[in-house]
Amino acid sequence: xxxxxxxxxxxxEEIGRTLSRLAHEIVENSGGAKDLALIGVRRRGVPxxxxxxxxxxGFAKADVPVGTLxxxxxxxxxxxxxxxxxxxxxQIDFPVDNRDLVIVDDVLYTGRTIRAAxxxxxxxxxxxxxxxxxxxxxxxxxxxxxxxxxxxxxxTSDTEIVEVRLQxxxxxxRVVLVDRVP
Amino acid sequence: MLQRLSHLLGTExxxxxxxxxxxxxxxxxxxxxxxPLKKLATLRGKTVAMAFFESSTRTRISFTTAAARLGAxxxxxQAESSSLKKGESLxxxxxxxxxxxxxxxxxxxxxxxxxxxxxxxxxxxxxxxGDGTHEHPTQALLDALTIRDRKGKLEGWNVTILGDILHSxxxxxxxxxxxxxxxxxxxxxxxxxxxxxxxKLAPNLRVVHRVDEALDGADVVxxxxxxxxxxxxxALAPDExxxxxxxxxxxxxxxxxxxxxxxxxxIVRGLEIDSAVADGPQSGVLEQVTNGLAIRMAxxxxxxxxxxxxxxxxxxxxxxxxx
Numbered sequence: 001x002x003x004x005x006x007x008x009x010x011x012x013e014e015i016g017r018t019l020s021r022l023a024h025e026i027v028e029n030s031g032g033a034k035d036l037a038l039i040g041v042r043r044r045g046v047p048x049x050x051x052x053x054x055x056x057x058g059f060a061k062a063d064v065p066v067g068t069l070x071x072x073x074x075x076x077x078x079x080x081x082x083x084x085x086x087x088x089x090x091q092i093d094f095p096v097d098n099r100d101l102v103i104v105d106d107v108l109y110t111g112r113t114i115r116a117a118x119x120x121x122x123x124x125x126x127x128x129x130x131x132x133x134x135x136x137x138x139x140x141x142x143x144x145x146x147x148x149x150x151x152x153x154x155x156t157s158d159t160e161i162v163e164v165r166l167q168x169x170x171x172x173x174r175v176v177l178v179d180r181v182p
Numbered sequence: 183m184l185q186r187l188s189h190l191l192g193t194e195x196x197x198x199x200x201x202x203x204x205x206x207x208x209x210x211x212x213x214x215x216x217x218p219l220k221k222l223a224t225l226r227g228k229t230v231a232m233a234f235f236e237s238s239t240r241t242r243i244s245f246t247t248a249a250a251r252l253g254a255x256x257x258x259x260q261a262e263s264s265s266l267k268k269g270e271s272l273x274x275x276x277x278x279x280x281x282x283x284x285x286x287x288x289x290x291x292x293x294x295x296x297x298x299x300x301x302x303x304x305x306x307x308x309x310x311x312g313d314g315t316h317e318h319p320t321q322a323l324l325d326a327l328t329i330r331d332r333k334g335k336l337e338g339w340n341v342t343i344l345g346d347i348l349h350s351x352x353x354x355x356x357x358x359x360x361x362x363x364x365x366x367x368x369x370x371x372x373x374x375x376x377x378x379x380x381x382k383l384a385p386n387l388r389v390v391h392r393v394d395e396a397l398d399g400a401d402v403v404x405x406x407x408x409x410x411x412x413x414x415x416x417a418l419a420p421d422e423x424x425x426x427x428x429x430x431x432x433x434x435x436x437x438x439x440x441x442x443x444x445x446x447x448x449i450v451r452g453l454e455i456d457s458a459v460a461d462g463p464q465s466g467v468l469e470q471v472t473n474g475l476a477i478r479m480a481x482x483x484x485x486x487x488x489x490x491x492x493x494x495x496x497x498x499x500x501x502x503x504x505x
Binding site: 070073074078079080081082083084086087088089090091119122123124125 | 207209210211213217218219221222223224227228480483484487488489
């Protein structure tokens with residue numbers, strides 16, 4: 001099995017423009033930035049949530065708190081995987097009670113990560129609302145989860161993988177569609 | 183990595199990487215203790231057998247709470263009410279527990295080596311909760327975590343362990359763990375409890391019988407409980423111990439000004455430690471308790487979590503076990 005790059009979905013510039021649009025959509029659809037907080041899902045949701053917060057600070061002059069959520073302990077496949085995945089820290093330094101939360105992740109696929117993220121958030125309190133913002137929605141949902149804010153919707157096949165590469169983590173900035181070929 | 187560790191029997195056999203991994207993995211579980219809702223479903227459906235052949239309060243409660251917070255169930259065997267009193271052997275007892283198909287077993291036993299004996303015969307992960315005078319690895323790991331948190335790192339400190347070292351599995355596990363990280367260890371206590379031979383336990387280890395000398399410049403002082411129940415020699419009169427070795431505010435001033443004071447508990451106030459020290463700002467005693475939960479949650483998650491070993495029922499393939 002090897003992995004081949006099929007095509008580029010977003011360039012660095014397109015990622016920047018998409019995030020800018022998403023930041024505006026979040027504020028417009030929330031009646032301002034009051035009570036708003038962003039929750040970045042490890043790993044690539046974290047830099048994305050920080051960039052969105054920076055954008056919002058820029059145009060809405062509002063400081064939106066940003067938290068980091070590790071969903072490892074909430075995964076639904078732990079009893080089927082061999083060595084247990086490493087647990088990372090969750091850093092949400094503000095009360096989530098009555099907050100208007102937006103979960104931020106790079107790719108929405110089966111919806112299982114988001115189910116786990118919501119479980120994690122409910123362990124911290126009772127948010128007033130939770131919405132979801134993703135850079136790419138690639139379909140193939142296995143749970144009734146949909147995003148409120150979507151950067152780009154992409155038709156994919158089951159064998160394909162959407163790879164979001166971000167400067168902070170990967171040292172490059174683009175989104176590519178790759179395929180596994182036998 | 184911990185992935186290759188199937189039991190936790192002692193700190194002596196752990197590599198530095200495994201120890202660092204366990205301490206790192208305890209971090210998210212430390213944060214978890216501050217959550218308003220302290221219940222995960224991570225180990226839902228898993229069962230942990232708690233086989234305490236020797237009485238225990240804090241370690242048993244800590245392991246049971248750690249399992250509960252991860253969503254695992256526990257089944258408990260307690261020394262006082264167990265079939266041990268009726269003459270059943272250790273092996274028969276644990277095989278009976280294993281036949282109930284737990285996913286892991288936590289063992290405390292008065293005999294050194296009992297957890298290893300069990301681990302060689304069962305298919306499930308064994309966690310040592312203290313065996314005789316041998317090891318108490320989770321205590322040493324939580325001590326290391328407390329040192330790392332309070333002093334920023336583990337490496338290079340001067341650690342003085344004060345008390346009955348000879349009979350202390352806590353001391354032994356700590357000596358093995360700390361010496362791997364280049365810690366200079368000083369053992370101090372009455373000569374009958376701190377014989378010179380202990381210097382062979384690890385490099386960078388010295389035995390000192392005068393408490394003033396042992397505390398001079400210490401960065402960490404570990405005070406051990408005087409274990410009246412485990413001492414067979416002619417006992418030292420409490421007054422003599424207090425006069426010679428009790429950690430008092432005056433003696434603590436001989437150590438570094440920011441020296442950390444640890445005690446595995448239960449504390450006997452006024453015997454091995456003065457209340458002013460136990461409750462003072464340099465004491466890490468209560469953090470040790472919270473850190474114990476985090477260490478045990480991290481260990482249970484990594485050792486007991488995951489796909490059940492694809493082993494056939496234990497009763498079947500042990501028929502020709504050589505031992």
